[in-house]
Amino acid sequence: MLGRKDSLESSFSGANLFIPAPNSSLEVLIDNFKQQGLDIEDLVTLSGSHTIGRARCLNFRERIYEAKEEYHYGYDRYKRYTNFRRILGSICPVEGRDNKFAPLDLQTPKRFDNQYFINILGGNGLLGSDNVLIRQDLDGQITELVWAYASDEKLFFASFAKSMIKMGNINVLTGDEGEIRRNCRFINA
Numbered sequence: 187m188l189g190r191k192d193s194l195e196s197s198f199s200g201a202n203l204f205i206p207a208p209n210s211s212l213e214v215l216i217d218n219f220k221q222q223g224l225d226i227e228d229l230v231t232l233s234g235s236h237t238i239g240r241a242r243c244l245n246f247r248e249r250i251y252e253a254k255e256e257y258h259y260g261y262d263r264y265k266r267y268t269n270f271r272r273i274l275g276s277i278c279p280v281e282g283r284d285n286k287f288a289p290l291d292l293q294t295p296k297r298f299d300n301q302y303f304i305n306i307l308g309g310n311g312l313l314g315s316d317n318v319l320i321r322q323d324l325d326g327q328i329t330e331l332v333w334a335y336a337s338d339e340k341l342f343f344a345s346f347a348k349s350m351i352k353m354g355n356i357n358v359l360t361g362d363e364g365e366i367r368r369n370c371r372f373i374n375a
């Protein structure tokens with residue numbers, strides 16, 4: 187069997203130990219990745235995987251109903267941003283339906299492309315952690331990279347492959363340590 191070795195134990199808290207919360211600040215995200223040997227470029231590039239997949243309401247509700255201050259930046263002038271809230275609001279009410287899903291990339295939810303970066307430039311990242319890449323980027327370094335990926339998909343793909351290999355090399359288990367799981371959600375029976 188081929189694959190990356192996983193733990194011989196299954197622990198919910200263990201699995202969540204180094205995973206940043208979706209409402210983390212940019213500073214926390216950068217620090218979290220740094221602790222794993224991943225730099226800011228890896229953070230931005232790997233976040234691009236949010237071009238596919240889904241998230242549950244409880245993880246992004248505050249993006250729909252967040253503080254009024256968001257409006258003060260003038261985002262509601264853009265129809266797309268208003269649509270963003272309207273669509274998500276129809277999936278997730280102010281309270282309840284915590285486990286309902288919305289696509290992380292509302293535009294092309296099932297295609298692995300560079301749409302994620304176009305989305306976050308428009309303030310349309312689903313998670314807080316997507317949104318802060320642009321909103322809290324004080325020196326503009328991240329925004330520049332996001333622009334580069336948004337305008338050059340091949341560049342994103344090349345960087346993504348590089349960062350995935352880097353991430354895949356973290357804490358590799360060898361020899362008798364761990365096992366390759368038949369189903370990644372369960373230890374082998």
Ligand code: HEM
Nearest residue numbers: 206207208215232233235236238239240241242245313315
């Ligand atoms: C920057 C830090 C990150 C945060 C805060 C974050 C957070 C999240 C959250 C909250 C969800 C939705 C989970 C749910 O609602 O059940 C999610 C989904 C997902 N994330 Fe991330 N993530 C991060 C980085 C990454 C990285 C590095 C990758 C892989 C390279 C990744 C790939 C995915 C994928 C593919 C999904 C969709 C899963 C599915 O639909 O089953 N994320 N992420």
